Structures are given as structure tokens and as C-alpha cells.
Amino acid sequence: MRSRDEGEQRRPAVFSRDTRRGVDYCHVALSTAKIVLGKAAHSLSRIGDELYLEPLEDGLSLRTVNTSRSAFACFLFAPLFFQHYQAARPPQRQPPRCKVLMKSFLAVFRSLAALEKTVERCCITLSPESNRLVVQLHCKHGVTKTYNLSFQECESLQAIFDPAECPHLLRAQARVLVEAVSPFSPALSEVTLGVSRGRRVVFRSYLEDDTDAARAMMTEMSLSEDEFQQLQAQEGASITFCLKEFRGLLSFAESANLSLNIHFDVPGRPAIFTIEDSLLDGHFVLATLAEPQAGQEPGQGPHSTTHQDDFANDDIDSYMIAMETTVGEGVAEGPRTPSPVSEEEEAESNVIPGTPPLKKFRSLFFGSVLAPMEPPSEPNPVLAEDSEGEG
């Protein structure tokens, strides 16, 4: 993800000058790329119910988080992705950050087939003064569909994560990963990914403790290291994460024919799934199960007779990212990067204590990053008081 500084240096040419005056808005238009945006919306809808939009100089950022705060997803579309991109007018003014209902945004892009066939152009305009996100689909035969989505101004949604901090990396063509998870039932919630003896990459269905183990079928897919573009992990490394959420990014990556990186660490620390090309990048951060797979002895599987599948069994405390709760009083110096944000930076916490985390998944912490020296221009609705984590 690019920092604002870099964005400044790379500000693209604006394709058309807008003559409107006095209206503060952000405007993007796209034609052929509309499908990609639609697919990103579908992908994000697998995670959360609210879509955070933030037009930055670097590009348009779309983010979401799930209710239990155990999954965060973010796409950044560079200005060149669009036919026309204007973050804010006047440019010096802080562009608005808003969130809309995911359901409403998705309704615009629900039918990808129709999007491809009948929609010629898509324009997205953010109008802070009227509190509306306007999406216009200019279709064939002179038809224009206008969607007025009401939005709520909010703090920027940030997840604290840094792929560089993860010791393990797995990189593969999206297609390989799609095929790797195809044997699993669409109903399966969680999957364990690990490296077994012989440097084989293994996906295994994760059976929750309360599942009637006597009845549940266990499925495992094992692939050779050769099928991966990069495998930087020792034998025994493994993580368990939500397969349904992962599939959201996977289907997007497959349709865009991209490779997918999986950065991970010990069980309990979040796993970071990334894709990128020259015009966009995507990050999905998913919490991982803190404890080793219960109910399944290590060493099961087709290689169990000759190898021991010694999945990581570290007795490590669940990873929690501590957040300071002080209101930003210019505490950080220098430009802030949207992400990654290091732990040393202080920020106002914007954790919404939603429903308790899914079973044993720990929540990721989120924080808002206030721009330095700028108090909020209007009182933001307090979404929730910060509560102490599970500790």
C-alpha cells in the first residue's frame, strides 16, 4: 500500500476538468474496469455488512470488516484504474471518509453479467454536503440508472498488520488455490493450511470441537511444493482460518488471473492474504485460530504412516495488538501511512465490540489514524466506546 507521500509524487493527470463550483465531491468514472470493481464489491460482501470508502490521492480505497472483527478486507484502486479520478475538490481539503451499507452498494453491481452487457459507464460521486454516494450506471439505449446511497461519515477503518512481520510466505496462482480448496464443501467454515513433511502443502478441513466428530467427514488436499511460486515456511508451520472469507478474495484473484500471497506467522497471529497488479491491490487480513487443531491428532493423513504431520503446537498467547486509547493530539509526527501502521504510533481506537469472536478466533484490533494536527471537522458519531480486549 502506498503512503500518501508517494501518492503526492505520482498524482495522475486528470482527464477532464470539472467546471462545477462550490460542490465538494469526489468523482470516479470507469468503463471496462467496472466489472473488476463489481467483483471487488462481491468479494468484500463476503466479509462485512458495511463498506468504507475513502478516496485518497493514491486511489480509491474500499474496506470492510466483519462483525466479530476477525476479518478485514481492503482493495485499493489506483487512479489510473479509472477513466477519470478526482479525489477531492479543492484538492487540499481532506477527502471525506464514509461508509455505506454493503447490501446497498452490492445491489448496484449485483448482476455482473448485466454490468458487462448493458452498462457502458459507471460513475461514482461522493457528495458530502448531501451525505450521498451517487452511483450512476450509464447503460445502452440511453438508460441511466442512478443509485443514491446514504452514507455516514466515519473514521477511517484501519487494521494493524504488516506482511513483512510474517516469517512464512506462500505464493501461488489463484487457480492453483481454487483447485486446492475445491474438494471442500462450500459449507465448511474453517480450514487448516500447513506444510507437512516432504514439503507438501496441505489443506485440511477443520472440525470444531462441538461437531459430532463421529459423523463428520474429514477432507485433506495435499499438493507438491512445485505447484507454488514461492514457499517460505518450515515443515510443521500451519494456521487455521476461515475458508469462506478466504474464498471471497480467491474468486476475485482468479477472475483477475492474479497470484495470491499468504503471509502468516504462528497460530493466533493474523494471516495476511494479498494480491496486486499495477492498478490495484487487495489485502484480506484474517484472524487465525490460536490453539492447535483439537480433535485431530497430528500425523493423520495419507502421509501419516511415513511422516509425522507435526503442525505447530506453540504455546503462545493469542496475538493482540495493543491500541492506545488517547485521542490524537498530534502525537505522531510526519505523514501517516494508511497502512501498515506500526505499533508505536498512537491512535484513537475505533474498536466496535461486536459479537464475541467466532469461537476461538481472536479479534483483530482496529484503529483510526487521524491526520496530524487536524481535529475532526465535525463531531463524529461515537460508534462505541473502546472496551478492553479479551486479555
Add this chain to the structure above:
Amino acid sequence: MRFRAKIVDLGCLNHFTRVSSTISKLAKTCTLRLSPHKLYFILSDKVANGGVSMWCELAQGNFFDEFQMEGVSADYNEIYLELMPENLSRALKTAQNAKTVKIKLTNKHCPCLTVAVELPSLSSSSRIVTHDIPVGVIPRKLWTDFREPVLPEFDVVEANLKGDMNLKIQTDLVCITTHFKHLANPSWALEDISQDRDLEAMVEARIDIKKLLQFLAGQQVNTTKVLCNIVQNRIVHFILLHDEVSLQYFIPALS
């Protein structure tokens, strides 16, 4: 008790997958009986099944390239397993382009039927998908519950011995009858019939239409022949015949 079998031919695999898919639509849980030359999928007519029962018999040699089993003892060289056919069906469906499929009886966290699928991959080393399907081993003393159903003396009904069959439904508002004519009566049905029996007289049985639908909807195997036997007001018996598979399904009549 040991069991290991292997399929390498895609056609055989496809066929076996379709049979297991059919079974999965007819029964949530059923018994898999393994003997040296045959496999059976059996649903016995317990009250829990609503009285329906099923007997599906396959000659193993028509599906498997390798088939080895050792039953509970030399005298009783068979294995009876209770499983959910849906699991087997799902496991086999992941094997669409498989190089080989191996099925074996294993003991993981509990007795399992392990289906190991070797799939082609871009690298030199194949992909391997393993499914562990939990099974219950049925003790020998209960084997008598799973005997092949004896065909009762049947009369051909609402079907007659002249090749006519009527399917009728009746509600308060409407009565619909579908007439099938010129069907064949198997020659052995006509052999034992007494001389003065009226060949045109209809014999009937009322059955739950949902069960009939479930049976018909589940069909995945292209059958060569379907036989329907009816015992007046007692039972309707369907036999589906295909080259290597016979499937019998009994639906009791409603009182």
C-alpha cells in the same frame, strides 16, 4: 477386518459415483455390505425409514481393478458398515479426473472408510485428496437384520397383467389418472397365475407420493429396465436393472 480397493478406469469411477449419488438421495444412512465378489447398499425397513427399504447389489469386478477384503472371520467373510452415503458421494465427486481412487477401511479417530484420490497436477508430483468417512462397524449378530428381502407373492395392480398401469392421485378437489398402456409384463409373472384369473382386473396399492418422488428423483444411473411389482394394498416394489447393478426399492402401502 481389512478392505482395500482401487479404481483406475474413469468410466468405472463415473459409474460408481453415479450409483453412490443415487443411494445418497434415497437414504440418509445405510449399510454397506462387503463380500469377496459383491458390494451391497442396504436400507432395512425400519420404522425410522418410514417403512421403505432398499437393496442395491453391485458386482465388484465391474468397478474395481483391485479388491481385497478380509471379513470378520473365515466363516463369516463379510464386512457390514453403517455410513452416510452422502459422504461417499461427495468424496467420489471430487475424483472427477482422477488417476486413481483407492478406498480402504482404516482406523483414524474412529473406524473410517478412507477414500484417497490421486489427481493430476502441473508438477511431477500428483495431488492427493483424502477423505475420511466415519463408519460404524455392524457386529455379526445384527447381520440378520440385513437379509435380502424375499419377494412376496405379487399381484400386478392398478396395473394388470395385460400391460396397463394407472397412476392415480386423488384429493378433495380433483382426481387425476395417468394411463400407461402397452407395458410389458415379465414372462415369469404370467407363468404361475391360475387359469381363471382375470388378466384385466386391476390390483392396487396406495403409497406415499413423496416416497415415490424421492425414489424417482434420485435416479442417476441409466437403467435398461424398470420393473414394478405390486401386492394388493401391501407394498409396491421397484426393481431397476442395469448391466452391472440392480437396485430394489420397497414402498409400503398406506393403510
